[in-house]
Amino acid sequence: MEGAGRDIVSARSEGLVACRRCTRVWPMGQRSCARCGAPLASRDWGSLQRVWAWLTVGIICYIPANLFPMLRTQVLFDESEDTIIQGAVELATHGNLAIAAIILIASVAIPVGKFIAIGYLAISVARPERLRPKQRHKLYHIVEFIGRWSMIDVFVVAILSALVQLNFAASIRPGPAAITFALSVIFTMFAAISFDPRMIWDNGGRGPHKS
């Protein structure tokens, strides 16, 4: 790749607008990519508003996801309801520490970490921050890559509920937290997708100027 050596220039500073889907560049002002059809925006000014909107509904959905039961388990005449955290604690007390850790990481650590990370990224494009652009971009990469994996608990509930239908011997049904948790994951994925990471790099990390 032949580029500008150590001084990397951005398409924006060269008066060009880049397509984020197919990497083609066009003259500034063009509305949509003539190669792949994606809408073009040198910097997506509406993106931060969308990020905050999706993030807010994502966080709101995460609250009932932790308060209501995720699973309703019935073994013989014993019926129990578990929230996400109760389910993980129960697994841990039965000795399945590794599985309990996977559930806690996927359903608690990742979503909460993601709320904080997306919020931080959105705040940090608007004002100078301690973290360098490279580190912030890495954070964005991690959020984008790892966020989808929170869905694992929803699939676990789906598999358990489909599989464990053994008459009165044992049955598992999904609880209302399954839907609110899934919605929380979907909304925060939209928040991450809405974020325009090119803004991290503008003006040496101080954020883009409008104009």
Add this chain to the structure above:
Amino acid sequence: MSMTEATDLADLPLDELIACPQCDALYRARMPAMGSRAVCKRCHTVLIAPKTNAYLHLIVLSLTVVVLMVGAVTFPFLGVNVAGFSNKASVVDTALTFMDGGWMVALSMFVVAFIILIPLFRALLVLYVVAPLTLGRRPFLGARRAFGWSEDLRPWSMAEIFIIGCAVALVKVADLAKVEFGPAFFMFAALVVITVLQDINMDRWSIWKALEETS
């Protein structure tokens, strides 16, 4: 690697340039040697990664995904039995487990889309886009739009997350009952591996370029 002045980039025709989709760094697009990759110097996003016989591999792998997905939804997936009671669940049963009613139905729709429809649809889109390119023909009608959809849907294809979910669920069930694996389980596991490898290895830039030049 020559130190081209920034002003030189602006003088080049636009179709010789490439901008990093993640950080907007502008480069002159140069095809690296087969099997090696051109990476953004600033944020390390892979920009161009040509492979020998790339299209043929894409077609074979996408066809395999389609066949495996059809198998994975038709054959038995998992079964359990305990104390004389037994139950079998297919992939579709698993996806439709939230069909009890009310809001949960929406969740079933999401799960069907994430683990069956979107992975299958993306494989079909890639076949539609790449098949004519392999034969050196003009792309089919709407090939660019099709490839764009395939790219946009990428984060929503969650087959790999589902298979890890299976592993977690089976550890939970193992205490309760005896688990049987059906052929669909192995088919699904195989299609997950192929889908992930294909997404990592696909050289998007070459495909866009070919679509631009031939249509």
